[in-house]
Amino acid sequence: MKPIGVFDSGVGGLTVARELFRQLPGEDIIYFGDIARVPYGIKSRETVIRFSIDNILFLLQHEVKLICVACNTVSSVALPVIRNHFKVPLVGVIAPAVREAVYATKNKRIGVIGTHGTIKSHTYETEIQHLDPEIKVFTRACPLFVPFVEEGWLKGNVVKDVAQTYLKPLKESRIDTLILGCTHYPLLKPVLQEVLGKSVVLIDSATQVAVEVKKILGTDGALNKKRRGKHKFYVSDNPGWFQELAGRFLGEKVKDVAKCIS
Amino acid sequence: MKPIGVFDSGVGGLTVARELFRQLPGEDIIYFGDIARVPYGIKSRETVIRFSIDNILFLLQHEVKLICVACNTVSSVALPVIRNHFKVPLVGVIAPAVREAVYATKNKRIGVIGTHGTIKSHTYETEIQHLDPEIKVFTRACPLFVPFVEEGWLKGNVVKDVAQTYLKPLKESRIDTLILGCTHYPLLKPVLQEVLGKSVVLIDSATQVAVEVKKILGTDGALNKKRRGKHKFYVSDNPGWFQELAGRFLGEKVKDVAKCIS
Secondary structure (H helix, E strand, C coil), rough: CCCCEEEECCCCHHHHHHHHHCCCCCCCCEEEECCCCEEEEEEEEHHHHHHHHHHHHHHHHHCCCCCEEHHHHHHHHHHHCCCCCCCEECCHHHHHHHHHHHHCCCCCCEEEEEEEHHHHHHHHHHHHHHHHCCCCCEEEEECCCHHHCCCCCCHHHHHHHHHHHHHHHHHHHHHHCCECCCHHHHHHHHHHHHHCCCCCCEEECCHHHHHHHHCCCCCCCCCCCCCCCCEEEEECCHHHHHHHHHHHCCCCCCCEEEECCC | CCCEEEEECCCCCCCHHHHHHHHHHHHHHHEEECCCCCCCCCCCHHHHHHHHHHHHHHHCCCCEEEEEECCHHHHHCCHHHHHHCCCCCCCCCCCHHHHHHHCCCCEEEEEEECCCEEEEHHHHHHHHHHHHCCCCCEEEEEHHHHHHHCCCCCCHHHHHHHHHHHHHHHHHHHCCCEEECCCHHHHHHHHHHHHHHHCCEEEEHHHHHHHHHHHHHHHCCCCCCCCCCCCEEECCCCCHHHHHHHHHHHHHCCCCEEEECC
């Protein structure tokens, strides 16, 4: 049985990998983080597409049966363009979060936060309004959140002030649902919930992505039901730094990290 | 007469380019910013070395007569290794700042702030203590400063809180001189000075780097004395984003930006 491939620009995709590990414990999973070229969020569409293709080709060398694109920037900027280039199924993080948010909103006002690249792509608005044209979507790029998470500043006054600045216009737009459109943001859930108030539902895509992966593999008869799958991590740079951060994202220590050139 | 080459991981090196423009108005200058792979500060030594060599080879295609390494991470991590590989003179930003700081300190207690890569390399301590072994050096990585500068958050309570957190141990160590060991940091001078107090001297290397470049070219008889040199900018990604930020760093609009693959 072949492994599942997962890739991200860096460590954020581990929030998705964590759900895959939980929901698909029998699967072998290969994670690739492009640490040498992280972050993707400020980079142009063509560059994100070029890097994404590199990453997919790297995972294909490992004969993966499905690739999970565990990065919102790649999913929103590159996936619409390259989705049909490859035989292997590519599962992004946008559609699952959108479905959940459309289901959750009561007042039909959804907020979306993400990197510059994700927000500029307008993919979330397009996908949401494709499902329900009546929904109003309010978006905001929050580029400082990623460095805060990576430096481990997850609580305290400074990050709360930053969150207040970013979320003020969304709060004023009376959203009742917020999509965390970046795989780093789940680590900021407590501070985001505090700033927005308890009534706003926070959506991250990890759970639904894993559900979708399970469904596709089930349909293809490609689910691996052995007792315990192997998890292997590759990075294009700095395995030590990756390992340090991985614990924070996965809630468990990562042992098997290898450096490769993507 | 050949041009001078300048490179940086991104936009920060423009604070150095600005001084070169001012002190050497007759020179043609080619600036390269590796926007596709920025930032370098969290990346490993080998990766920074590999990227630096790519950038030098790109500038050599333009037949530059001298290369100014306008990036503290490259200057401290890669330059000691690759300095002697190339015929073209390579001028880094460490030595000029160190000379100025050693000259400025009265109590022989110097602080250094920079990226993770710069601080981990210990290059500043080594260079300072080479000039004066009695000087005590106190260092601190301030990784959040770069995203703050790039997002244009140069003043206000949030950035002041971050600065207070980072600078607290340096202040307690009673430094009287602080080296801004990252080319982004000069844009934060007002807030850094406010947090540290007026008595602490802030050193950035731009002025001294330009003095050194002028000296080397003068000795080689390679100074260009024509009335007004041309300035050309290359980036490996996102010329629009570069142009937007360049104004903030250079104090003037940048017109001629071309995209290339480094």
